[in-house]
Amino acid sequence: MIYMDHAATTQMTPAVIQAMLLCMEDVWYNPSSLYMPAQRAAEMLRNARSHIAACINASPEEIIFTSGGSEADNQAILSAAQAGSKAGKRHIVSTAIEHHAVLHTLEKLEQEGYAVELLDVHSNGIVSAAQVERAIRKDTCLVTVMYANNEIGSIQPISEIGAVCREKGVIFHTDAVQAAGHLPIDVKAQNIDFLSLSAHKFHGPKGIGVLYARSGIPVTSVIKGGDQERGQRAGTENVPAVVGMAAALEESCSHMAEDTRKLTILRDQLIAGLSQIPHSVLNGDLKNRLPGNVNFSFEGVEGESLVLLLDQRGICASTGSACTSQSLSPSHVLLAIGRSDEMAASALRLSLDMDNTQADVDEVLRTVPELVKELRGKRTVKVWGNK
Ligand SMILES: *Cc1c(COP(=O)(O)O)cnc(C)c1O
Numbered sequence: 001m002i003y004m005d006h007a008a009t010t011q012m013t014p015a016v017i018q019a020m021l022l023c024m025e026d027v028w029y030n031p032s033s034l035y036m037p038a039q040r041a042a043e044m045l046r047n048a049r050s051h052i053a054a055c056i057n058a059s060p061e062e063i064i065f066t067s068g069g070s071e072a073d074n075q076a077i078l079s080a081a082q083a084g085s086k087a088g089k090r091h092i093v094s095t096a097i098e099h100h101a102v103l104h105t106l107e108k109l110e111q112e113g114y115a116v117e118l119l120d121v122h123s124n125g126i127v128s129a130a131q132v133e134r135a136i137r138k139d140t141c142l143v144t145v146m147y148a149n150n151e152i153g154s155i156q157p158i159s160e161i162g163a164v165c166r167e168k169g170v171i172f173h174t175d176a177v178q179a180a181g182h183l184p185i186d187v188k189a190q191n192i193d194f195l196s197l198s199a200h201k202f203h204g205p206k207g208i209g210v211l212y213a214r215s216g217i218p219v220t221s222v223i224k225g226g227d228q229e230r231g232q233r234a235g236t237e238n239v240p241a242v243v244g245m246a247a248a249l250e251e252s253c254s255h256m257a258e259d260t261r262k263l264t265i266l267r268d269q270l271i272a273g274l275s276q277i278p279h280s281v282l283n284g285d286l287k288n289r290l291p292g293n294v295n296f297s298f299e300g301v302e303g304e305s306l307v308l309l310l311d312q313r314g315i316c317a318s319t320g321s322a323c324t325s326q327s328l329s330p331s332h333v334l335l336a337i338g339r340s341d342e343m344a345a346s347a348l349r350l351s352l353d354m355d356n357t358q359a360d361v362d363e364v365l366r367t368v369p370e371l372v373k374e375l376r377g378k379r380t381v382k383v384w385g386n387k
Contacts, residue, residue, distance in 0.1 A: 002315045002360045006292060007150050007178060007351035010203045012244065015251060020205065020244040031237055032228065041239050048246035052210060055249050056195065057186040064211040064219070064229050065242055069177040069198030070101035072211035075222045075233070076173040076194035077105045077144060081114060083171070083218040084141020091115045091140045095127050096336040097154075098146055099175055103332070106144075115139075124285035125154030125337050133164045142171050144194075147179035151320045151333040151349060152284030153293025155183065162191030171217060177201050177209075181252030182260065182290055193217050197249075199241065203353075204248030208241035259354050263291035266352055266361050270294045273365040277372055283334060283347060292352035295320075297334070297343040301375045306348055309371045315364060318349045 003011075012020075029038035031045050050060045066072045077092075084090060094106055096118045103118075110116045117135055121127045132143055143165050148155045158174055165172035173194035176185055181202035187195055193214045200206040213219045213232070225234025252259070271294055274280060279299035298306070303319035310317050320331040330344035339347075350364065 002356070002363060004350040004352055004356060004360070004364065005316045005318045006353040007153075007201070007349065008318055009200045009206065010353060011355070012205060013203045013248065013251060016204055016244045016248045019247040020240040023240040023243045027239065031239055032226070044243055045237055045239055048242045051246045051250055052197075055185070055253050056197075056212060057188050058212050059215065061230070062187075062212055062215050064213060064232050065237060066209045066211050066233060067207055068209040069099075069175065069196050069201070070209075071222065072196035072198070072209045073099065073101040073144075073173075073175055074105050075211050075220070076196060076213070077102065077109070077142065078222060079213070079218060079220040080142035080144075080171045080173065080194065081109050082220045084139075087141070089139040089141035091117065091137050093117050093119065093132060093135045093140060093143045093170075095119045095121055095145055095156075097121050097125060097149055097151075097333045098144065099150060099177070102144055102146070102175055121154070121336055123338050124288070125149055125152045125283070125333070126285060126288060127156055127161075129157050129160035129164050132161050133168075136164070136168050136170055140168075140170050142173060144173040144175070146175040146177075147185075148176075148183060148290050148293075149284070149333060150178045151331060151347075152295045152337065153178075153289035153351075154284045155179075155288050155290065158192070159190045165193075166191040178290060180249065181256065182263075182292065184256070187212055187214065199245035199248055202248050202252045204245040205241045208238055208245050210245070260291045262354070263352055263356075266356060266358070267291060267294055269361050270350060270352075270364065273361075274368060277369050280372075281343070283337065283339070290351075292356075294350040294352070296348050297339060297346045298348065298372045298376075299343065299346060301346045301372050303345055303347045305375055306368075306371055309375070310348075310367065313367050313371075315367060318351070319345075319347050320349055 027041045029041045031042040049063050053060045053063050106116045119127050147158050171193045175196045177198045180197050195212040197210040199208045219232045223234045274296050281297050283295040330341050334344035
């Protein structure tokens with residue numbers, strides 16, 4: 001089996017599973033309890049918190065554990081919106097290609113009377129800091145721009161956007177779920193106020209994530225209850241998951257440069273090989289993209305059919321984001337970079353990680369052209385326009 005859907009989720013590494021097992025077997029106590037065994041759980045939580053903070057150049061008090069990337073995105077946006085509202089600022093700047101955890105939260109705020117401005121991205125899926133700067137108004141309370149896109153891998157100029165926001169005094173949130181473990185994150189140098197992470201995208205467990213909130217930035221709790229996470233997120237902490245997440249982040253950040261080198265080579269081989277297929281088009285930027293991301297549209301081919309045929313050949317891939325693959329509407333990301341409905345529905349995303357090999361790439365490069373040809377042969381109507 002060849003797994004090339006790492007943007008959807010990743011497998012936990014043995015070290016992560018081991019760390020979690022130890023924790024589940026021996027330190028299953030409630031970290032808020034007062035007796036000694038529970039204090040060991042509290043200590044594990046503290047250690048994990050400082051390790052995660054160190055990976056992104058934050059302080060431990062700036063780390064809030066959440067149920068994942070979606071919750072972190074929700075909390076960052078709702079916190080900034082609430083603080084903004086108190087100051088009479090109800091304008092929010094974002095982009096058209098954000099994850100639905102961001103876009104649907106913004107839609108809700110729009111219904112509540114906020115003015116939400118979604119910036120267009122260029123045809124390569126990238127927004128410029130100048131666009132963000134032009135969009136910022138006196139009543140802007142939040143800029144939220146993802147670090148790297150989950151479908152087309154495009155990397156945004158986060159440091160420049162951070163600098164613009166800091167200068168203008170506007171809160172800056174970035175969804176760094178796809179970036180973590182692949183791109184350097186330094187919340188101080190990059191002037192980031194809120195940042196979202198999700199463990200299962202970097203070989204940690206599912207259902208756990210981080211909201212980094214810069215100290216001094218007001219945070220609203222979304223989940224109400226006890227005063228865990230300094231009153232910013234209620235609920236008994238999932239200590240094994242947090243421990244697994246810390247192990248996974250440290251592990252992936254420790255060999256990031258080496259991984260990037262290897263993945264970039266494999267990615268570029270896939271891009272070069274799949275470009276040979278007639279009437280194919282690469283989605284996203286050729287160079288400024290995640291080291292493991294490949295996304296192509298093949299004219300006249302239904303992406304979903306291609307994914308199902310690939311599955312029969314033992315290759316796990318995706319049409320785009322796992323969250324939209326259950327729905328029939330074409331990818332909002334591909335539409336935003338100017339693809340037609342038909343081209344958007346003909347996309348194949350291959351997302352690689354360190355468990356992929358040269359042999360995997362060779363196999364995919366043998367299989368995809370064959371299946372594309374097969375699917376096109378089934379169509380009675382000729383659909384090719386200009387490439
Ligand atoms: C996966 C993903 C999320 C959601 O994270 P969960 O932990 O699955 O809730 C948010 N944003 C991006 C960019 C993602 O890829």
